[in-house]
Amino acid sequence: MSLRTRSWGFLGSFNAMASPCELLMAVDDEHIARQMLNIAYDEAKRIEHKFSRFIEGNVLWQLNHAQGEIIPIDAETLHLLTFAEQCFQLSEAAFDISACPLMALWRFDGSHNVPAQSNIDNALRHVGFASIELTGNSIYMPAGMSVDFGGIGKEYAVDRTAKILAQRWPNQSVLVNFGGDIACPIIKTDGWQVGIENPHKLDNAAALLTIRQGALATSGNTRRYIEVNGKRYGHIINPKTGYPIEHAPLSVTVLAPNCVMAGMLATMSMLKGAVAEDFLQQQGVDFKVFR
Amino acid sequence: MQLTSKQSIASALALASCSLLSQQVSAVEMTPTNDDWKVDAAIMYYGEQDRVQAAEVIGNVQKAFGDSSLLDLKIVVDSLTGASASGAVAQDESQTFTRPSGDGQYTVDVGETPLDDTFHDTRVQLSANWQEVLNQDWTGNVGVYGSKEFDYLSMGINAGLERSFNKNNTTLALSGAFSNDVVDPVGGRPVAMSQMVFRGNYATDTDYQAAFDQTRLDGDDTKQTSDIMFGVTQIINRNWLMQANYGLSSVSGYMTDPYKILSEVDVNGQTQAYRYENRPDSRLKHSVFLLTKGALDSGVVDFSYRYSTDDWDIQSHTLETHYRYYFSPSMYGQLHLRYYQQQAAEFYQPFLMSGDAIPEFASADYRIGDMTAYTIGLKFGQRLSGGHELSYRIEYYQQNPENNGTELPGQLQNYDLFPAVKAIVAQVSYSF
Numbered sequence: 001m002s003l004r005t006r007s008w009g010f011l012g013s014f015n016a017m018a019s020p021c022e023l024l025m026a027v028d029d030e031h032i033a034r035q036m037l038n039i040a041y042d043e044a045k046r047i048e049h050k051f052s053r054f055i056e057g058n059v060l061w062q063l064n065h066a067q068g069e070i071i072p073i074d075a076e077t078l079h080l081l082t083f084a085e086q087c088f089q090l091s092e093a094a095f096d097i098s099a100c101p102l103m104a105l106w107r108f109d110g111s112h113n114v115p116a117q118s119n120i121d122n123a124l125r126h127v128g129f130a131s132i133e134l135t136g137n138s139i140y141m142p143a144g145m146s147v148d149f150g151g152i153g154k155e156y157a158v159d160r161t162a163k164i165l166a167q168r169w170p171n172q173s174v175l176v177n178f179g180g181d182i183a184c185p186i187i188k189t190d191g192w193q194v195g196i197e198n199p200h201k202l203d204n205a206a207a208l209l210t211i212r213q214g215a216l217a218t219s220g221n222t223r224r225y226i227e228v229n230g231k232r233y234g235h236i237i238n239p240k241t242g243y244p245i246e247h248a249p250l251s252v253t254v255l256a257p258n259c260v261m262a263g264m265l266a267t268m269s270m271l272k273g274a275v276a277e278d279f280l281q282q283q284g285v286d287f288k289v290f291r
Numbered sequence: 292m293q294l295t296s297k298q299s300i301a302s303a304l305a306l307a308s309c310s311l312l313s314q315q316v317s318a319v320e321m322t323p324t325n326d327d328w329k330v331d332a333a334i335m336y337y338g339e340q341d342r343v344q345a346a347e348v349i350g351n352v353q354k355a356f357g358d359s360s361l362l363d364l365k366i367v368v369d370s371l372t373g374a375s376a377s378g379a380v381a382q383d384e385s386q387t388f389t390r391p392s393g394d395g396q397y398t399v400d401v402g403e404t405p406l407d408d409t410f411h412d413t414r415v416q417l418s419a420n421w422q423e424v425l426n427q428d429w430t431g432n433v434g435v436y437g438s439k440e441f442d443y444l445s446m447g448i449n450a451g452l453e454r455s456f457n458k459n460n461t462t463l464a465l466s467g468a469f470s471n472d473v474v475d476p477v478g479g480r481p482v483a484m485s486q487m488v489f490r491g492n493y494a495t496d497t498d499y500q501a502a503f504d505q506t507r508l509d510g511d512d513t514k515q516t517s518d519i520m521f522g523v524t525q526i527i528n529r530n531w532l533m534q535a536n537y538g539l540s541s542v543s544g545y546m547t548d549p550y551k552i553l554s555e556v557d558v559n560g561q562t563q564a565y566r567y568e569n570r571p572d573s574r575l576k577h578s579v580f581l582l583t584k585g586a587l588d589s590g591v592v593d594f595s596y597r598y599s600t601d602d603w604d605i606q607s608h609t610l611e612t613h614y615r616y617y618f619s620p621s622m623y624g625q626l627h628l629r630y631y632q633q634q635a636a637e638f639y640q641p642f643l644m645s646g647d648a649i650p651e652f653a654s655a656d657y658r659i660g661d662m663t664a665y666t667i668g669l670k671f672g673q674r675l676s677g678g679h680e681l682s683y684r685i686e687y688y689q690q691n692p693e694n695n696g697t698e699l700p701g702q703l704q705n706y707d708l709f710p711a712v713k714a715i716v717a718q719v720s721y722s723f
């Protein structure tokens with residue numbers, strides 16, 4: 001965790017959720033900046049520890065190891081699952097957090113392996129949010145199924161952090177940036193300058209946006225894809241077919257009132273493949289698509 | 292869910308995300324996740340000037356199981372070396388003492404407080420506690436404890452129950468503990484008030500050994516301790532809370548210090564003999580503890596007072612305060628002050644007089660004599676990245692034993708029979 005002075009205030013940074021995280025604070029009191037940074041760090045870590053797929057024994061691990069038992073869940077987990085369910089319905093089953101078995105088959109590590117069809121068919125049998133049953137305080141998931149908050153967790157952490165900071169310091173502008181998912185809860189009159197990465201030239205900003213308030217999230221396969229026979233398979237998997245979405249954009253960046261919504265719209269538009277732009281146009285949000 | 296048109300996805304998402312984010316947000320909500328491990332490790336050094344030195348390693352692991360159960364495991368290993376006051380008085384000639392084991396002797400120079408330098412030991416202490424939140428109002432805990440050193444073994448169990456009232460503003464706690472100790476001193480337990488024998492007074496090793504054995508009892512002995520404590524914690528307002536505890540402790544069994552002796556002196560203050568001390572085999576102790584603790588703008592302060600009294604006539608008062616100041620959210624400094632005053636046990640006496648009847652109970656152990664003691668300490672703690680915490684503590688401790696009104700005959704007036712004990716405590720702790 002580090003805190004550095006900038007002309008406009010303070011820049012805090014740390015690593016969480018496998019991403020570089022930043023907190024831009026337009027405040028002049030180092031004491032407040034440090035408190036804000038601690039809060040952001042604690043919240044990011046709390047959510048990571050609770051919902052990361054890579055931590056054994058946490059809440060998500062318990063969900064995924066219930067072996068078909070009905071298990072009790074806390075309110076926060078229930079809210080996230082309910083949201084995931086709504087996204088599943090809104091996207092007509094295209095966005096599905098239970099697609100883990102498919103994700104496991106597609107190793108986006110630069111290798112040139114397309115999984116065998118038999119494995120894909122096998123994995124498809126354990127995918128489908130429709131078979132998960134949620135009640136007010138418990139979840140039933142058929143044995144062999146598992147869920148992953150990969151498409152929601154980081155955005156959720158951004159919004160939560162932004163909200164905690166805004167409630168405690170309603171007059172201080174901050175920009176929360178966890179690995180490219182961004183929220184600015186309190187209006188900043190001169191705005192924050194945010195660069196959007198050019199997928200053709202990574203680590204170069206292709207576009208500069210000025211954000212005064214709101215959120216921004218990016219979905220893309222710029223850094224994670226496999227290429228087989230000249231065909232690039234991106235990391236967005238269609239849970240209905242078990243194959244990556246074809247003709248999907250390289251990346252989609254969406255601006256929305258909050259980060260969870262921006263992230264979900266970006267992901268859903270990726271799932272639309274060739275008609276991603278039309279979809280976003282219809283939603284009436286600002287966006288940037290790279291192909 | 293029926294989708295009327297594509298546009299409705301954005302508005303439906305807006306609604307869904309708002310409901311997701313509208314849960315109660317609070318910055319202080321630090322719910323432990325189910326895999327919450329907390330590890331504390333510390334190294335402590337305790338050093339008395341010219342006397343006991345101790346190094347201690349402490350490891351503490353806490354694991355939470357859900358929000359309702361907590362397991363706490365602790366291990367302490369300490370190693371002691373150095374010398375401690377034997378209870379004998381200083382003399383104007385050098386003194387020779389038989390070691391507690393009966394093997395060999397040690398000599399103390401003119402005018403020096405006799406210290407027994409055979410003192411070194413390693414102690415390993417293990418404890419485990421389980422805390423369970425039974426429901427909104429009740430919390431229970433149970434634990435076991437064991438500690439082993441060369442000549443001492445202690446095993447214990449403890450349990451407690453807490454009940455919260457009026458929205459957790461009042462907590463009542465009741466706890467109890469029982470321990471059984473086995474004392475097996477080096478060289479055996481001395482016969483109470485028997486005289487120390489010396490190799491020099493016997494013609495052969497065999498004669499000496501026979502005489503030494505006469506001053507020793509066979510086998511080990513035990514001691515049982517039962518404690519019960521009742522406490523109330525009351526939250527006064529947003530920033531202050533108060534706590535009051537009453538404790539009753541009953542000990543029965545072997546409480547004599549097998550390594551402590553008394554000098555028997557004549558009217559000139561000259562030592563005629565050394566006798567092994569003896570203490571009663573039961574002790575009932577009451578204590579009352581009051582604490583108030585408050586949150587300040589950028590710090591925390593607490594004050595506490597403890598009064599304790601027992602049927603050995605030892606009474607003590609302790610005043611203590613901690614003041615912690617946060618220089619920044621991730622760094623604090625803490626001041627610790629403690630003052631302690633104790634009235635001697637009824638059977639405490641700095642030495643025995645030749646010709647007087649030998650009392651049933653007597654001890655010259657300065658730790659149960661009249662004394663005052665104070666501690667002044669500083670601690671610094673900082674939060675590192677990754678939520679780790681590092682803290683350093685340094686404390687100065689001074690014990691000032693006092694004469695309980697005993698007149699000092701002859702040469703004893705030339706010496707400080709009640710020397711102060713000065714010690715430094717240094718500790719480094721790391722939590723992750």
